[in-house]
Each structure stands twice: as C-alpha cells, then as structure tokens.
Amino acid sequence: MITSILLDDEAKALKMLEKKLVKNFPDIDILATYQEPEKAVEAIKTKRPDLVFLDIAMPNMSGFDVLSQFDNPEFEVIFVTAYDSYAIQAIRHSAIGYIVKPIDEEALVEAVKKALNNIQLKVAKKNNKILLDLLTQKSNTISIPTQEGFIFVKLESLVRLEGSDGYTKIICKDDKEYLSSYNLGKFIEILKDKSFFQAHRSHIINLKYVTGYINEGYVELLNKTTVPLSKSKRKDFLNLMKTL
Numbered sequence: 001m002i003t004s005i006l007l008d009d010e011a012k013a014l015k016m017l018e019k020k021l022v023k024n025f026p027d028i029d030i031l032a033t034y035q036e037p038e039k040a041v042e043a044i045k046t047k048r049p050d051l052v053f054l055d056i057a058m059p060n061m062s063g064f065d066v067l068s069q070f071d072n073p074e075f076e077v078i079f080v081t082a083y084d085s086y087a088i089q090a091i092r093h094s095a096i097g098y099i100v101k102p103i104d105e106e107a108l109v110e111a112v113k114k115a116l117n118n119i120q121l122k123v124a125k126k127n128n129k130i131l132l133d134l135l136t137q138k139s140n141t142i143s144i145p146t147q148e149g150f151i152f153v154k155l156e157s158l159v160r161l162e163g164s165d166g167y168t169k170i171i172c173k174d175d176k177e178y179l180s181s182y183n184l185g186k187f188i189e190i191l192k193d194k195s196f197f198q199a200h201r202s203h204i205i206n207l208k209y210v211t212g213y214i215n216e217g218y219v220e221l222l223n224k225t226t227v228p229l230s231k232s233k234r235k236d237f238l239n240l241m242k243t244l
Contacts, residue, residue, distance in 0.1 A: 002116065005047065006033040007040040007066065008055040008080060017053060017080065017103060024109050037061035041069045049075055050119050051112075056081045076115045142190065144170060144180045151178050155194060159222050161187050161204040173209065173222055197237060200228045207240060 004021070008014040014033050021028060031047050034040035037058055044052060044066075052075050054063035063079055079098040097111040142158070144151045153172060162169045163184025170178045180187075188198055195207050199219055205227055212220035219227045219237070229237060 001027060001029050002051060002119065003029045003031050003047070003049040004051040004053065005031050005040060005044055005049045006053045007035075007037060007063070008033075008053070009035050009037075009058040010055070011035060013055070013080075013101060013103075017108075020103060020105055020108055021053075021112070024105065025112055028112075037066050041066055044070070044075065051076045051078065051115055053078050053080055055079075076119050078111050078115055144178055145182055146178060146180055153178070155191075156208070158196075158206050159209045160206065160225070160227060163187075163202045171225075175223070197233075197240060199233055199237065200230050203227045210241065213238070213241075 006014060006017055006021075008017060014035060018030060018033055021030065028051070031049055032043055034043065037060065054066055054077060056063040056079050067073060067077060077096050079096065080101060080103070081098060082101040097115050099107050099111050140155050141152050142155055144153060153170070157172045157174065159171050159173050161184065162171070166183050168180045168182055168184050168187055170180060172178075184202065184204065187204060191204060196204050197207050199205050205219060205221060209222040210219055211222065211224075213229070214220060214226065217229050217231065217234070219229050221227060
C-alpha cells in the first residue's frame with residue numbers, strides 16, 4: 001500500500017485535500033496530516049512515506065525548505081500552491097508534480113496518478129535532486145525569493161544587483177527587474193566563484209557584461225548603465241578584466 005503525509009498550514013485547505021484524496025484514492029494510506037512544517041519533517045523522517053503533499057507558501061518554512069531538510073529525499077512530492085506561476089518553472093523542470101489552490105479534483109487525480117507511476121519507476125530521488133540543485137544554486141539558475149514566492153533566472157541573464165535597505169534589486173539583460181527579500185550579502189555568498197564581482201558595497205556586477213571603465217571610478221555595463229567602483233576594488237577589478 002502507498003503511504004502518504006500531508007502538510008498545509010491552513011486547516012481548511014488541509015482537510016479539503018485529505019477529503020478529495022480519500023475519495024479518489026482510497027488505497028492510499030494517509031499516515032498523518034500536519035499544519036506545522038517542523039512536525040511534518042520529523043514525521044517524514046520516522047514514518048518514511050512514499051508520497052508527500054507540501055504546501056509551498058507557509059510563514060516560517062516553505063515547502064521548498066521542508067524538502068531541503070533531506071539530503072537525498074526518496075519520497076515522491078506533490079507541491080500545493082495558491083499561485084499558478086509560483087515557482088512552477090522549477091517544479092516543471094524537475095518533473096515534480098503540483099496542484100493549484102483551490103484544488104481541482106481532476107488536476108489532483110492527474111497529479112497523483114503521475115506520482116504513483118513515478119513511485120513505481122523509482123525516479124523520485126533524481127527528480128528531487130534536480131529541484132534541490134535549483135533551490136541551492138548548484139545549477140546555472142539562481143532562485144530569487146520575492147514577496148510573492150520564487151523567481152528562477154539563468155545566471156547568464158543577470159547584469160547587476162543593487163542592495164538597498166536590506167533588499168536587493170536584480171537587473172537582467174532583457175531589462176526585467178526583480179526585488180528580492182535577500183540582502184546583498186546573501187547574493188555575494190551565492191554568486192562567489194562565478195563571473196560576478198562586488199564593485200561597491202551596494203553593487204554586484206556580471207563581468208561578462210562590462211563594456212568599459214571610466215577613470216572617475218565607474219564601471220560601464222550593458223545598455224550604457226554605470227555602477228560605482230570603490231577605490232579599494234579598482235586594482236582587483238582591472239586585474240580580473242585582463243583575464244577574461
């Protein structure tokens with residue numbers, strides 16, 4: 001018998017999911033339901049379910065954070081989200097299932113059938129790793145937490161990042177901009193050992209998009225935008241540019 005654990009911080013949504021799951025898949029044994037992510041993590045570790053439903057948007061720990069608590073998660077995952085564009089890009093890329101609130105019964109049935117098939121094929125570990133690599137920046141894609149959720153952007157599309165008041169503005173080469181809840185220090189850590197350089201205490205630049213250096217102490221980037229270059233950074237910057 002397939003076993004399952006359900007996690008959603010909203011009691012009403014959790015009850016509705018359980019009701020529809022029991023109705024359509026009576027053979028699935030629901031071991032437990034949880035509203036607290038921390039309790040769910042412990043239960044998943046001890047009960048070792050085959051299938052876990054994870055709400056994405058929760059106050060203290062997101063569904064992604066829950067999955068990240070496991071080094072090599074071998075259980076199948078179906079994410080539950082209130083936003084049809086909320087991190088769906090990464091979830092689709094990893095071939096992991098998801099359903100959108102309010103839960104449509106046909107969509108639930110389709111997602112569960114796919115999950116049951118994946119359990120038989122034993123591909124959960126591979127799919128989970130793909131998603132975790134995206135979330136932990138081990139791929140060429142960066143996950144940017146925003147007020148609405150996560151945006152997933154290719155590193156090659158990032159031109160510069162600007163920190164302000166504990167937030168970070170991300171500017172891409174297609175002129176799209178995102179405001180992240182991460183401060184600039186977090187992005188300095190994420191982007192180290194990549195083609196990025198902290199030009200100023202408030203600015204990180206992609207060296208691939210540097211088009212010039214102005215003697216007054218500014219770096220010229222794509223689209224003729226300029227970023228200040230700290231005096232203490234100028235020597236390192238010029239040396240790096242010689243190696244590109």
